[in-house]
Amino acid sequence: MFFSATDLLLKPYSRTGNSHIRNTQMKRNLHPDTVYSSAFYSKDVADCWDKYADREFLEEHNIDLESYEAQNMINFFEVRNLLATVTTVGPYCREIVRDFYCNLTEAVKDPRYLKYGKVYVRGQIFSFSPGVINRFLHTPASDDVALPSMNEMTSFITRGQVSEFPAHPKKLQAAKITSLYSVLQKNAVKTWTPSGNSTVVTKHQAPVLYAIGTGVSFNYGRLVGVLIKGELS
Template sequence: MASQKADNTSSRTLRYDSSQAFSHFFFSKANRVNWSSMSTQPIIAERIWSKKGGVLGIITDLLLKENLMLTVTKPNSYVMDIVYEFYENLSQQSSVAGSPFYHMVYVRGHVFDFSPAIIDEYFGRSHAESDDLCEYIPDTYIDLDEVATELIGVPTKWESRPRSSTLTSKYAILSRIGLCNWFPTSHATTIDEEIGRFLFRVGKGLQLRLGESIFKQTVSHADGRSSRTHLVFPSLICDILKSQHAIQLDRELCIFVSKFHILTDRFLEGKHLVDIQGENQSVQDQNSNNTTSPQIDNSTNNGAQIQLLRDSIACLDVKLEKILGQQAEIVHQQGKIYEFLATVITRK
């Protein structure tokens, strides 16, 4: 019956109607066939901003000014299978105006609205402003050499992807946020043209099209055609879907996103050109003139020890990321076992 339904669906023009779906979980038979491949792809989850690291006022001001604060405070949790099913059913046609799939996706028996406007609304942004062609400067009008000079702080040609370690303090912090929550990637040490222009817009106060950018990145994974190996924006996807229909099963566990820390001192030294002032910097300057303050040992050995400790922290960060990925996989496998157990109990 299911295969006959799929054949009938393929023989006529599709409307995105849940009654025409191949099954409760898959809109087409092709989606079902590709499930084993899709459900094994790793997920890069957004992160929530922890303020323990000493948030710099200028960065907070920038996020508030550009209405980006919710992008670092709203991520919460996600359900892995819902994310996989979303991407498995998502069609490249969802970005094509006039297509029956335009700005829609089928998940668990329902057709959901998923569009740049929905994403902007989720983050409390005005999509009408994003569509204002009078104020928006297209990326092609933003010179990459100007972007490189702004990000690095000295006259620079855009000849290759700049490394995050070469950016000014302000843009190093913004890139740390962006590579987690705006352009999530597993290669978080370099800045490509799209990310560079986006950071340039944030830093210079130019108009952003956040919803459009996130939508474009998401749809790039549709139909299993993306060259990327990681699925992105799981918390956003689950929140948007669950706001329209209750689709989470009682047995399904939520995976909570991890925190990321902005360490003030880390971005105010080293190779970074300091173009911002930390919240505590003026206090430190006052203390440096106080004769009762402890003297800082600037010896070579002390500096080497500090660098060693920082390297150790960086290694631990890498190990933590790996452990979190393993934890997510264990939770996924646990869910599968619970599902099988429920099936066995039902048969009895």
């Protein structure tokens, strides 16, 4: 569970232009007579609570600035507009984060619905989109660039030690990647692509490590959105 969703990534929904119309419509739908409770948008959402009640959290961590400065990595992150992604982690409330995930319905991904790009949390509507995430973390809303094949990226980050990304159930061992990518991977499991196993490079992590290491531009907000919305499937 990507813990910082509500505490770091959500902003009140904007009331400008057509957005104001959509927000007014949403507020009408969120009248006390129609909202199931202060915590849950609907009964269907409330019925999903057990799915999240006992879920473990993968907690994000800020980097050790002194240690990373000694490795000349602070400038590395600044050049790539990623410094805020590894230095702005703050405290969070587990119950609210669980509420967020519970209320994160399929409608958040579908432009046909009023809840598109919005999430109900504790009686309030919050915007949830790549743009909101990028503005908060000062990451560019870049168009994603086509990356090499997974096998090519695997070979690159391991400097040829591994020529193909291992097929399931085999894993790409973190010990095989180069020193730069090892530093990045240790950070990735705590921030960019959270994972409970730091000894392997996941299929989500490999492209991110490659892009960051080579300076390839990518949309960080979109990445976070994909990872969080993946909880819906």
